[in-house]
Amino acid sequence: MESHLQELCTSMSTLNSRSEQIMKFLLRSGTASIEEILAEVGSSAPSIRRDLTQLEGRGLIRRTHGGATLVEPLLYEPFRYDRSFQAREERFASEKRRIGLAAAELVLANETIGLTAGTTTTHIGRSLRHREHIQVVTNAINIGMELCNQPGIRTFLTGGAVPWAWSFSLTGNAALNYLNDVYLDKVFFSVTGLDPARGCTTLEADEALVFRKMLKQSKRVILVADSSKLGRVSPAFICTLNEIHHIITDTSATDAQLIPYRDLGIEVTRV
Incomplete structure (x- = not known):
């Protein structure tokens, strides 16, 4: 026996x-x-x-x-005929897939992690779906949808308001208040711009506030961004470079582009 x-x-x-x-x-x-x-x-x-x-x-x-x-991407029915959404999903898709997989490899069992809204962070969520004993806090409705049927992952949505049409991102006081009571082992966040002088930026100020709060509540801060984001500056400030521990990007990022971040002691991974 x-x-x-x-x-x-x-x-x-x-x-x-x-x-x-x-x-x-x-x-x-x-x-x-x-x-x-x-x-x-x-x-x-x-x-x-x-x-x-x-x-x-x-x-x-x-x-x-x-x-x-x-099984990806999920069929978000209201977006079936939205060409701008489809273009966003398909842009740098292979790079984002590799970045998502590399980021997911950093997540350990029994950790509580944060995933901000974004197409690259969505790939991290997809790369975690088969895992167990992980808690995910996110302000992204679609990431919550993609993880909610997996018994090994506990998923928490911040709550909040959808700030503009065709957005998955939850923002506002409800999201910020929820994050006051949450502590994260790691947070993975995305940007629309990363610049050595201006730091990390995105398009919407309300979204930047939620991202910033999630970063503040985490022990380790990991930026995931394909190489097209390097050198860009968007209107809404998220954080300075000193607040980042690790950057994961793709192999099209050049040594010259990455030197300023490495000089600050930020770990950089190209995949």
Whole structure:
């Protein structure tokens, strides 16, 4: 009996590890065939198919003919015909996917993290969906939607008002008051501009206030921004560079662009 139980536990451990490998591979590639998954993960085709069936049952992937694809992005029905939203989702999509995956790797079990509204932070949320024992605080309605059906993640929305049409971002006093009572291990935030002299900026002042509050409540502050944001300045100030511990960007960012941040002691990762 004890031997059988040990074998069962070993089998489950292998399954969990293999499923984790499959998810990481799909998070990098978006879609893959059974043959590509086998080459990446090993094991046997029947075992891979069983794992894919379980992952599909959790709403993490969708089986395709001969392979699998991530369930992403969610179909936000009101945005189906909004071309500006679709363009925002598709702009630097591969870079944002890589940044999101790298950021998610920094999240440890039993941590409480903050995710601000933004397309890059949305990719972090997607890269966490298969994880367990994580609490996520966010002011982004869509990130809440994408995480709410995963039993391993507790998701908290700040509350607040949607400041403009076609926005997922919650702002205002309700959001700020909620964050007064929250302490975060790490916060991941996005920007529309990052400049050595002007710091971190975004488009809307109300949103910047919520971002700033979330940063203040966190032990570690991590900026996620594709290289197109470097050197830009937007109207609403979020924070100075001295408040940032880590920047994750893509490989198109040049050494010259990143020197000012490294000189300040900020850890910089290119993916």
